[in-house]
Amino acid sequence: MKKLTAGKTAAVVAVAGGAILASIAPVLADVSAQSPSQALVRVESPAKWKALGAAVEVDVTFSCPASPSQGYVNISISQTVLGGVASGGTSKSVTCTGAFQTIKLSVTAQNRAFRWGTAYAKAELSSWPHSATHEGEIQIRP
Missing domain, CATH: 1.20.5 (Single alpha-helices involved in coiled-coils or other helix-helix interfaces)
Structure with missing residues (x-):
């Protein structure tokens, strides 16, 4: 051996x-x-033009680690239009499951109506102790 x-x-x-x-x-x-170990958020493009520009409907995809607490998705959109800036924002409470989820958010125009074309969007996801931000140009389409 x-x-x-x-x-x-x-x-x-x-x-x-x-x-x-x-x-x-x-x-x-x-x-x-x-099941990602960090929070992620992304604004999807294009957003949908609603009610002659009174609002836009935008999809936001997010993920955050599963936890018993809720999180919040905040979004703001601004766009240069003739005579000024169209802008608006909204937020929604979400449940973190650890999986990717997509939600539809309606953003109401505050000062002027949104128009078709390029806009700037910023989304923030907050779910203690995690957070994420995504910002950039999106398209608004009918």
Whole structure:
């Protein structure tokens, strides 16, 4: 019977450990894809023009780790229009499930009516102790 040296034993243990890790790695990746450990939020484009510009309806996709407390999604939209700036904002209470969710929010114009075209949107997700922000240009379409 052959005796294994310390170097050979370490090599066998390393190969076996690598095989075990390789077999469970896809499972770990799948779990992390389903339940992110941080908050994420994104304003979807295009937003839908409603009531001749009195409001726009926008989809917001978000995710936050599941917790017993609720979170809040806040959104503001502003757009340069002839004679000034159209703007508005709204917020909604959400439940964090750990999965990606999409909600529809109606943003009412405050000063002037929104028009078709490019606007600037900012969304914020707050769910203690996590938060996220997304801002950038969106399109408003009929």
